[in-house]
Amino acid sequence: MLIMSVDLGKARTGIALSDEGERFAFPKTVITEYNPEKLVEKIVDCAKEYSAELIVVGLPKNMDGSLGFRARECTETAEKIKELSGIETILWDERCTTVSAHTALNYTDTKGKKRKNVIDAVAAVIILEDYLNFRKNRKD
Numbered sequence: 182m183l184i185m186s187v188d189l190g191k192a193r194t195g196i197a198l199s200d201e202g203e204r205f206a207f208p209k210t211v212i213t214e215y216n217p218e219k220l221v222e223k224i225v226d227c228a229k230e231y232s233a234e235l236i237v238v239g240l241p242k243n244m245d246g247s248l249g250f251r252a253r254e255c256t257e258t259a260e261k262i263k264e265l266s267g268i269e270t271i272l273w274d275e276r277c278t279t280v281s282a283h284t285a286l287n288y289t290d291t292k293g294k295k296r297k298n299v300i301d302a303v304a305a306v307i308i309l310e311d312y313l314n315f316r317k318n319r320k321d
Contacts, residue, residue, distance in 0.1 A: 185233035186309035187224055187262070188275065188301050189255050194220060195301030197309045198231050203316060206309035208302035221258060225266040236268050239275030239308045273312050275304070
């Protein structure tokens with residue numbers, strides 16, 4: 182199954198995609214869009230272009246597990262994505278993914294403008310890898 186992940190941001194939104202075997206996650210693109218309605222449309226366009234069968238949207242929980250304002254915004258956006266695309270859309274805990282993405286880019290010595298352009302896609306990869314590991318290890 183092809184699974185697409187979304188790391189929602191206020192200005193930039195990262196998109197990643199799995200392989201059909203659900204073993205790997207690949208960064209696909211970063212969408213720069215400030216208008217929430219247009220952003221949802223662009224995410225749905227990506228899902229259709231990549232033939233995604235499931236969409237995983239990062240849910241930015243607080244460190245204590247509670248949901249703040251940003252988490253509620255992401256929940257609403259995920260619902261709109263599901264409505265517009267008709268594709269099953271789930272929320273996935275994304276705590277610390279941006280920190281992990283920065284760490285990964287530090288190891289590759291990615292700096293400056295290039296870093297700014299890829300950080301959100303790398304965060305989407307981390308969200309998707311976490312979700313794929315969950316699917317692989319869950320007990321049916």
